[in-house]
Amino acid sequence: MLEDFLEKTEFKDYNDFFANYKIKVPENFNFGYDVVDVLAQRTPDATAFIWCNDNDEELRMTFGELKERTDKAAAYFRSIGIKRGDFVMLILQRRYEFWISIVALHKIGASVIPATHMLTKEDIVFRCNAAYIKAVVAVDHRELFTYIEDAQKECPSLKTLVAVPPFGLDKGMSDEFKAKHPTWLDFTEGYLNVSEAALADFHALKREDISKNDDILLAYFTSGTTSHPKLVSHNFLYPLGHIVTASYWQQVQKGGLHLTVADTGWGKAVWGKLYGQWIAECSVFIYDYHDKFKPIDLIKQIEKHHITSFCAPPTIYRFLIQEDLSQYDFSSCLHWSTAGEPLSEEVFNKWKEITGKEIREGFGQTETTLSLFNYGNERIKPGSLGKPAPYYNVTLIDEEGNKVEDGEVGEIVVDMSNGNFPGLFMEYFGDEAKTKSVMHDGYYHTSDNAWRDEDGYFWFTGRNDDVIKCSGYRIGTFEVESVLMQHPAVVECAVTAAPDPVRGQVVKATIILAKGYEPSDELVKDIQNFVKKTTAPYKYPRIVDFVKELPKTISGKIKRKDIK
Known part of the structure; x- marks a missing residue:
């Protein structure tokens, strides 16, 4: 291909x-049709993905099967009111339904916003109102559904909530879940049993009416450490x-x-x-x-x-x-x-x-x-x-x-x-x-x-x-981190500036120790001397803190501002 x-x-x-x-x-490229469906036609039995979990469940899906499922999911999404240009947020962790959903949404020209399951109510409110998100497709994870339901009350654009089960293969939501969360639609039940009329409606779409190259295919909220995240938009x-x-x-x-x-x-x-x-x-x-x-x-x-x-x-x-x-x-x-x-x-x-x-x-x-x-x-x-x-x-x-x-x-x-x-x-x-x-x-x-x-x-x-x-020197944080990571006691670290009345700023190292090491004054001196010998001596960390974990954004980036 x-x-x-x-x-x-x-x-x-x-x-x-x-x-x-x-x-x-291509003049009018759509990944769902020009890659997934073409591969389904050329090599229907080739494996698209292998999904497994730590409960020894496994699913192998061919491109032929993927086309069938994404067509059904596309028809289902249209049947619940999602159309070209609508923003849909996917919070699906590592569920195989993510691959089905994202390709299906591409096939109807919707705009996808993948998001982490670690969002809080406030995060969800901000994202929904910033992007006028119309629907959320989410996996049931701890308090996530409650956060989304609470957020929906403050998000005028958010009309539709679609649930994916956290465990199992092609299992719908339990009766207990449905009773607890009555406003949620069941994705598994909905797309696997989509009506022939909905499928016919989807298949009647003309390619030129689905998407154009300059339409928004995908958008991500970047993790902000000092301000609200920005929504980065990509085209088809x-x-x-x-x-x-x-x-x-x-x-x-x-x-x-x-x-x-x-x-x-x-x-x-x-x-x-x-x-x-x-x-x-x-x-x-x-x-x-x-x-x-x-x-x-x-x-x-x-x-x-x-x-x-x-x-x-x-x-x-x-x-x-x-x-x-x-x-x-x-x-x-x-x-x-x-x-x-x-x-x-x-x-x-x-x-x-x-x-x-x-x-x-x-x-x-x-x-x-x-x-x-x-x-x-x-x-x-x-x-x-x-x-x-x-x-x-x-x-x-x-x-x-x-x-x-x-x-x-x-x-x-x-x-x-x-x-x-x-x-x-x-x-x-x-x-x-x-x-x-x-x-x-x-x-x-x-x-x-x-x-x-x-x-x-x-x-x-x-x-x-x-x-x-x-003291007049400009020191890049990564330069020092690279040296620290060479020390056998250091498994992860972050280097930041600490205020100093004489030097203006000094280097501070916040360190997670490797197995077998314990914090001590002797270890601090050993690490400092190691940096002095390995790189320019003025770069050595004058302050060393040992911690169990580093503060990070929801995307895993170290929050140096919090360390400072």
């Missing part, structure tokens, strides 16, 4: 790839931007099985569990757990299901290298990748020592697809984000907007002189001022900083607001 959308699929090296990778943009061409993500970074294979660690509420899910993988004709693996997540369970799933490629944030790798992996056979997994936060050189080297494989780092944002990455089997420089992806004319600029030289730190920006392209966001929905604040002077401004070496590799240093100014 790659040939359907690319002028060329094989490249001799990165330079050839960057210069000659070209997307054949967005899935095509993830061909690079899947095929040339994660290196998924036709007929393979790919596992990305991500809840469906986060953008990483569609990076690694949907669009690019299916365009590459690779199955996706979904692990739905009910109890507390244990990273080692992922290795067990890789061994059991012969997963061929894997992507997870560095935190997962950090916890995995604490385990005894010698008892597991995960040789089926040929490609390992990471994104979401910078990968330390220590974790990279330890993983290679254990597995013989390298972890390929990538960089992107909710507003983009993969914009910097390590290509194919070319050389990796541990700790580097890699080089720019095609279409992303990434460069570095200073505070005055001037391009910086190699070796100098600058803001990562995307040159937009050729306009928008598949993968780059359209706007912050409903907020023209915020959109203009990041799209101006011919660039999209990421607010992330990096430097570029003489070979064109980019090295992350931190966010614009994460620079510590100590």
Whole structure:
């Protein structure tokens, strides 16, 4: 299927790839019809996804079956009043109904907002009113349904609530649940038993009336640490931007099985569990757990299901290298990748020592697809984000907007002189001022900083607001975090600025200890000396705090403001 959308699929090296990778943009692209339904026609028996949970339940769904189910779900959504352009929020954790629902909503031209199950009533009210959300499809999780019901009273646009059961295969909601939550519709019962009239109504839709390339396909609320989240909107061409993500970074294979660690509420899910993988004709693996997540369970799933490629944030790798992996056979997994936060050189080297494989780092944002990455089997420089992806004319600029030289730190920006392209966001929905604040002077401004070496590799240093100014020195938080992560006692850390009457600011390290270590003054001194010896001495943390957990946003980003 790659040939359907690319002028060329094989490249001799990165330079050839960057210069000659070209997307054949369809006049009216819809992922539901042009990928899912086409694969259902060409290879109906090929596996679209494998879903399993920690209760030993398993569901394998072919593309033929997926087409049938998504057609039914699309007809069902139309029958309950959802139409082109309506915003629908999906809060489905790792339920397989997410894949059915999102493709079905694409097929009727609705706009999807995936969200986390950790939202509170206040979060839901804000999101519904900011995006005029018309319907919520949610899994029953603790108090979530109560929060949604309470929020609905303050959300004039929210008309329809659709429930998905938390456990089991194709089971509807229990009578007890229905009695407790009478305003909720039963998704399983509704779409599996959708009427022939509703199906006929859906099939009568004309493609030109369903969606256009510039319609909103998907939107995500970014997690805010200092203000309300922004709604990042992507158009119907967005899935095509993830061909690079899947095929040339994660290196998924036709007929393979790919596992990305991500809840469906986060953008990483569609990076690694949907669009690019299916365009590459690779199955996706979904692990739905009910109890507390244990990273080692992922290795067990890789061994059991012969997963061929894997992507997870560095935190997962950090916890995995604490385990005894010698008892597991995960040789089926040929490609390992990471994104979401910078990968330390220590974790990279330890993983290679254990597995013989390298972890390929990538960089992107909710507003983009993969914009910097390590290509194919070319050389990796541990700790580097890699080089720019095609279409992303990434460069570095200073505070005055001037391009910086190699070796100098600058803001990562995307040159937009050729306009928008598949993968780059359209706007912050409903907020023209915020959109203009990041799209101006011919660039999209990421607010992330990096430097570029003489070979064109980019090295992350931190966010614009994460620079510590100590006695005239400018210290990037990630620079110190990278060194700290090399110490055997450190499993996770955050570096922030602490006020100091003499130096203005000093470096503070907040640390989660690895197994077998306990807080002590001696350990503080050992960590400080380690940093002094490993990097410039002025960067060492003068304050060290040991904690059991770090404060994080609902998307898992460390809330440095709370630490400060």
